[in-house]
Amino acid sequence: MDTSQLLKRLDKAWVAFNESYAGLSDSELMAPGVTSAWSVRDILAHVTTWEEDALKHLPLILKGGKPPRYYVKYGGIDAFNAQMTEQKRSLSRSEVRRQLARTHRRLIDFIESAPEDQFVRETRFRRRLRLDTYSHYPLHAEGIRKWRQQRPAGRDGGPGQRSGSGSRELSRFGGR
Secondary structure, eight states: OOHHHHHHHHHHHHHHHHHHHTTOOHHHHHOSOSBTTBOHHHHHHHHHHHHHHHHHHHHHHHTTOOOOOHHHHTSSHHHHHHHHHHHHTTSOHHHHHHHHHHHHHHHHHHHHHSOGGGTTTTOHHHHHHHHHTTTTHHHHHHHHHHHHHHSOTTOSSOTTOOOSOHHHHHHTTTTO
16 A cells, blocks of 8 residues: 555545534534434544544654553543543534544645655554544444434434443444
8 A cells, every 4th residue: 555545545434434424413413322422523523532643643653652552641542532522522513623624634734744655564653543544434434324324304312322431332443
């Protein structure tokens, strides 16, 4: 795989993720129960968090460093997800969307500037990028699509909503 192929793979997953919530009203974006207690808005903030984390740790990986383990720094990935969700809870829907778009653009710019040799084989860099992005987006896109299918048309609530921690649900999907 080269940079161009990786960017195509990432873009395909990104477009599918965006399509999963396209057309939702503001109230639907805020409705809990998409992934456990999380709303679509919470999921958008969560995806942004992981892209921000990629942008923080990928340069370190390029220099041969190792990011801290989530269990050491936060008490685990579930704890990290819960902490980041709480930190972003007060952001408006429009701010969450702005951060999502801005962070994704920064990520694409960073990938385009990364050394080609990081993409031709499964490096630590490519693995981290995959886990935080193009293998992460489909997990949430599928959750949003399922939630949309389970809800009666035109309602903010509906059957199939689950209670509990969104981060617990995520741990089944590789901890992102």
